[in-house]
Amino acid sequence: MLNHLSWNNVFRSFAIAAIVASIVIPFISTSSVQAAQITNRTLQLIGGTVDTDSDGINDGGSMPGGTVSHEFTFDLVGATDTGSIFFEYCTTAAAVPLGIDCNLPTGLDTTSATLGAESGATGFTGIDTTTNGTVIINRTSAAAATGTVSYQLDDVLNPSTANETFFVRISTHNSLNGTGAEIDSGTVAASTATPIELTGTMPESLVFCTGETIGTTSSVPDCTTATPGTVAFDQLFSPTSTATATSQMAASTNAGSGYSITVNGPTLTSGANTINAMAATNTSVLGVSQFGMNLKDNATPDTGIEVAPVFNGTNYNGQAATDYDTADTFKFADGNSVANSNSTGTDSQIFTATYIVNVPGSQPAGTYTTTLTYICTATF
Amino acid sequence: MKEVMRSLQLVGIGIVAVLLLPLSTYAQTLESPSFRFEETTLGNGGLINSSSPSFQSGVSVGDTAVGSSESGNFQFEAGSQTTDDPALNFTIENGNVQFGSFTASGATTATSTFSVINYTSYNYAVHIVGNPPSNGAHTIEAMASNGPSVAGTEQFGINLVANTSPTSVGANPDLGDFGVGAAASNYDTSNEYRFVSGEVIASAPESSGKVTYTISYLVNVDSLTPGGQYTANHTLICTGTY
Numbered sequence: 001m002l003n004h005l006s007w008n009n010v011f012r013s014f015a016i017a018a019i020v021a022s023i024v025i026p027f028i029s030t031s032s033v034q035a036a037q038i039t040n041r042t043l044q045l046i047g048g049t050v051d052t053d054s055d056g057i058n059d060g061g062s063m064p065g066g067t068v069s070h071e072f073t074f075d076l077v078g079a080t081d082t083g084s085i086f087f088e089y090c091t092t093a094a095a096v097p098l099g100i101d102c103n104l105p106t107g108l109d110t111t112s113a114t115l116g117a118e119s120g121a122t123g124f125t126g127i128d129t130t131t132n133g134t135v136i137i138n139r140t141s142a143a144a145a146t147g148t149v150s151y152q153l154d155d156v157l158n159p160s161t162a163n164e165t166f167f168v169r170i171s172t173h174n175s176l177n178g179t180g181a182e183i184d185s186g187t188v189a190a191s192t193a194t195p196i197e198l199t200g201t202m203p204e205s206l207v208f209c210t211g212e213t214i215g216t217t218s219s220v221p222d223c224t225t226a227t228p229g230t231v232a233f234d235q236l237f238s239p240t241s242t243a244t245a246t247s248q249m250a251a252s253t254n255a256g257s258g259y260s261i262t263v264n265g266p267t268l269t270s271g272a273n274t275i276n277a278m279a280a281t282n283t284s285v286l287g288v289s290q291f292g293m294n295l296k297d298n299a300t301p302d303t304g305i306e307v308a309p310v311f312n313g314t315n316y317n318g319q320a321a322t323d324y325d326t327a328d329t330f331k332f333a334d335g336n337s338v339a340n341s342n343s344t345g346t347d348s349q350i351f352t353a354t355y356i357v358n359v360p361g362s363q364p365a366g367t368y369t370t371t372l373t374y375i376c377t378a379t380f
Numbered sequence: 381m382k383e384v385m386r387s388l389q390l391v392g393i394g395i396v397a398v399l400l401l402p403l404s405t406y407a408q409t410l411e412s413p414s415f416r417f418e419e420t421t422l423g424n425g426g427l428i429n430s431s432s433p434s435f436q437s438g439v440s441v442g443d444t445a446v447g448s449s450e451s452g453n454f455q456f457e458a459g460s461q462t463t464d465d466p467a468l469n470f471t472i473e474n475g476n477v478q479f480g481s482f483t484a485s486g487a488t489t490a491t492s493t494f495s496v497i498n499y500t501s502y503n504y505a506v507h508i509v510g511n512p513p514s515n516g517a518h519t520i521e522a523m524a525s526n527g528p529s530v531a532g533t534e535q536f537g538i539n540l541v542a543n544t545s546p547t548s549v550g551a552n553p554d555l556g557d558f559g560v561g562a563a564a565s566n567y568d569t570s571n572e573y574r575f576v577s578g579e580v581i582a583s584a585p586e587s588s589g590k591v592t593y594t595i596s597y598l599v600n601v602d603s604l605t606p607g608g609q610y611t612a613n614h615t616l617i618c619t620g621t622y
Contacts, residue, residue, distance in 0.1 A: 163471045189622070201479075256607075
């Protein structure tokens, strides 16, 4: 009986203690850990000034392993004076129950971080980056800090894993070193992201053709209309008049450095007899052995056509080359450049090459011929 | 004997009371300037562990529906697995965009996709940072204002919706079951494209389950666009507010 009463007392005491504890302990524990929740908190990853992967583009804010800036913006609600703000980078938002409190995101490095722009509660000039993953900023003395604040940490090396979420636990403290009770606290999340790589190819283009004539289709030079064949002079060679002939060529390219067209071949020849090539630019002179050309609309003799469409410096950039670009002045030298596209791409244009022949009275009779080859070379 | 039973009942009540303590001490807050929500009663309700020396099981109950509720001033997540910790999952699902060959006679298009899960947030925004494709010193012209595809004119633009012109390309955001989000203004009109580095291309005004976005890329070139390989690297940045 005594044993029963004794056990009853024990049970009663234990039960009463348990009930009292259930009522009292919550208030005790709550009051000991309560820190105001930081609201409107965000972490923006801002591109840096470093080109880590040497692709010509500075590291984007979410680039894995990129050296970037982390801008924290949030609202403080605690009224207590604040001396320091603690930033802790972790792989989890909160401590893992019965596990490790904070795992450092792989590759993250905050040891070179510097404090950049700040707003709201300002005056944070000190920064402690001794421990990787932990950044403490502080000011010389605690002061009021409420409302919206923003702090940018520069030169932070992002976690190296692509598409990885990481968390930063933020807490404010009255102390100057991030220790002691938290005034306000909150966690933000951010994520690295695989860079999106865009690749496309613009095919290199060069369209070039020659012929006696070249027509157009819908006002665009059309090489399919080029007429092959021999170019005949308009008259028999004579010391009293100039014989002329023309041929045409069309060219277009998207080469970044444009094209150059050269003329290649010997002067007019008949057996052992030749007509002198005009090694230097000159006008047409009757009774003198001359074989020359240019790419202009000439008056003396009246022959030739300007390049069409004409050079405009935008999409039509083909033009006659030096020595072949003056009306009524002619020249012929094997290998000379006779046209170019002003070191850039150009839409198709038609050049008209004008040939002149003058002969002296002693020019041996015969049929004079030559084969000229035009070579268009584009530089991409 | 009755006194013993009564005492045992009191002990039982006491034990239950003590066991309930952890629920209240885990309380954390979800709040906005005008609202504060104690989440205790929403979380931790559905996980039941049973065990014997040779057997252990864990089941979750009560998850017939989860989701969010909100008004202009507050929001909360319902379901037995909720938490007020931020949870951001941002994934580039197809980051290798191949256009193939450009031609002045027609547009070239391509797509990439990314997804966002941003839980217990008040919003999120996705920015795009980068340059148009370039080849050496030549960069394809970015579309600084919204416009349609024009063949034969240099253009580089994107949007995040389904298009029918210049071809059927892209898709509207896939909100799944609990996703919230939309293409941002300027990137939400079918058949209109734009690209301005640093702009927001997608956003949501509240917490969101998985949303999959498809970026449609448009490239037009002209006949003088220099030949060669054009490349660009773009970075997407998702920023959540918690």
